[in-house]
Amino acid sequence: MVMTRKLKYDDPRLRMGGVDIALSGEIKLLGLIIDQKLTFNAHVASVCKRAVAFYHQLARAAKVSWGLHPEVVRIIYIAVVEPVVLYAASVWAPAVDKIGIRKQLNVVQRGFAQKLCRAYRTVSLNSALLLAGILPLNLRVREAATLYEARKGVPQREIGDREVERMSSAFCSPHPAGHIDLEFKCLMNQEQLVANNDHDFNIYTDGSKIEGKVGAALSIWSGAVETKTLKLALPAYCTVYQAELLAICRAARMAAINLAGSVGIYSDSLSALQTLQNPKALHPLAVEARGFLRDALIQNKRISLFWIKAHAGLEGNERADHLAKEAALKSKRKFDYDGCPVSFVKRSIRKRSLEEWNGRYRAGETAGVTRIFFPDAVVAYRIIGKMDVDRIITQVLTGHGGFSEYLHRFELKESPGCVCDETVDESILHLLIDCPQHSRIREDLLQQIQMELCRGSIPAILGNTKSRQIFLSFCSRVVRIVNERNRAK
Ligand SMILES: [Zn+2]
Structure with a gap:
């Protein structure tokens, strides 16, 4: 295959062992077909x-x-x-x-x-x-x-100038023979906590997301006395999981470097502890924390990990929780960790796609009836996920169904008129809003939703969870009646 930007070129002649090698217009590489002009x-x-x-x-x-x-x-x-x-x-x-x-x-x-x-x-x-x-x-x-x-x-x-959090390379991890076995015990209440407490120091860690802000904290105890606290700040796009991992990582560093004696590290995040425990999990904070724990092991320090139940009235955990919330809300320090989680990147990318899709949907020539129900694609994307869209509701929302106006358009029925008035088209809007045939159940609907029913008010009715359900079941009833009637003819 020849790839070039030149308009005029001579095909190269290739010979191997006296045989001409033919040129090809495209090649398939790992399931991807690459053509000459890309x-x-x-x-x-x-x-x-x-x-x-x-x-x-x-x-x-x-x-x-x-x-x-x-x-x-x-x-x-x-x-x-x-x-x-x-x-x-x-x-x-x-x-x-x-x-x-x-x-x-x-x-x-x-x-x-x-x-x-x-x-x-x-x-x-x-x-x-x-x-x-x-x-x-x-x-x-x-x-x-x-x-x-x-x-x-x-x-x-x-994502602007934020740096995406990248998993550590497996090559930077220690050789499998050098892996340390990390275990953590689960503590449910005060008695279990006391029974397992034979360390010189206890470090309680916690991460918190509150009012869209993220923070983490450490509370270090010696016996029954809190000797030190550490608050950590993270940017708003970080997750609680990252905050929990950061707190554990700092606790591990403190245990390995600053504290002399045995240390217990307590966290209420099971997922963070599991990530730490799994040598194949390459989250950068987990890898760093494992490094500190390995150093401590080499120094013959005893460090134990514990999961403790959150909001179970355990003093150290409550204290760390309080500090983490404070760190999130009040901290003015430089961010201690600012890796942008992939979940945030995905959300940002999805937001942009939805905006573009919305523009295309609103400007499109098709989907006229659907736009009456859902003028905005971003709002619709949210609502549709919570709705049970069956074939009857689809008939309502598209206007393509067993209605005379539609049947006439596709030459399946002679007249587009409604049974109430031959001169009025039997369209979905007429059936829902005006047709006197359904005035009784429409009255019931209006009684229940306490909202006006007209072309302009439909998006608002669908936007409200309670009125949406009632309105959709009203639509279903009307469409079933009309389908039945048109089928009989
Ligand atoms: Zn009618």
């Missing part, structure tokens, strides 16, 4: 072909009114289809904004999105994506690529 069209086409094959298998087993449960389809989509498409996304992500490639991805995704929300096949991509609660594939490709680069330390717009 367009990645061939790769996307092959990936889409595989995804479509999955779709055909699914289509046999997942129909609108019978077959695989949408939740099963969702699992298949998230666990199989997306990873197949996103494979090596960081390589070909720059190609994803080309119209041709976007079209290919859209075709693949539309089918799955329709299956996920059990929509009619005429439903547009924008509607189906919104109701299925999934993001457009091209945005997902970019998300995957951005996350990969952020993890590799390439600066990203989403």
Whole structure:
């Protein structure tokens, strides 16, 4: 294969052992098809072909009114289809904004999105994506690529100048023969604490996130007296888990270097202790803490680790908890640790994707009916996750269902008119808001939700958890009645 920017060039002639070696237009390397001009069209086409094959298998087993449960389809989509498409996304992500490639991805995704929300096949991509609660594939490709680069330390717009926390290299860990066995005991109450307390020093550690601020603290005791405290500050984007680990790490350092005698280290975070215990966990703070504990062991110091139940009235733990909250709220010191957790990076990337998706959804020519119910895709993304979107609700939210106006549009019914008035189209909005056929159950609805029902008020009704449930069951009833009526004709 020849890769060059030149427009005019001569193909090189290669001979080996008297045999001409032919040039090829593309090569497949580790499952990625690389073409001469780096367009990645061939790769996307092959990936889409595989995804479509999955779709055909699914289509046999997942129909609108019978077959695989949408939740099963969702699992298949998230666990199989997306990873197949996103494979090596960081390589070909720059190609994803080309119209041709976007079209290919859209075709693949539309089918799955329709299956996920059990929509009619005429439903547009924008509607189906919104109701299925999934993001457009091209945005997902970019998300995957951005996350990969952020993890590799390439600066990203989403996270500004923060440095992503990187796991320590396995090469920096000690040889498996040099691993130390770390055990921790679980203490549930004061009696167990007293029974296990035979150390010269006890260090209670805790991390805290309060009002969006993060802090950690150590409280060092000798016998029944607190001899020293240490407050640690972390930036707001850090997690409690990081704060807990940082506190344990500092306690380990203190035990290994500053304190002479046996030390007990107490934490109420099981996950932090488990990370510390597991030699394969490469969190930088855990690796550092293990290093201190190993040093202490070499010096023949006795250091024991304990998990203690939080909020069980244990004095040292309550004190550390109080100090950690103070550290979070009041501390003005320089941050003791500022590794940006991957969860924060993921959230920031998702936020940007949602904004872009929202812009596309709002400006789109399709999904007109869906936009009446959900004018904003970001809000919808949050609400849809809490809703049970079945095929009837999908008919309501898309306007594609057994309504005369829709049936007429696709030449399945002669007249688009409603039974109440032939001159009025039987659309979903007419049925929900105006049609006198359903005035009785509509009265009941209005009684219950105490809100006005008109085109403009629907998003507000859906935004409220209580009125949403009542409104959706009203919609279901209306649609079932109308479906029944239109089927009978
Ligand atoms: Zn009517």
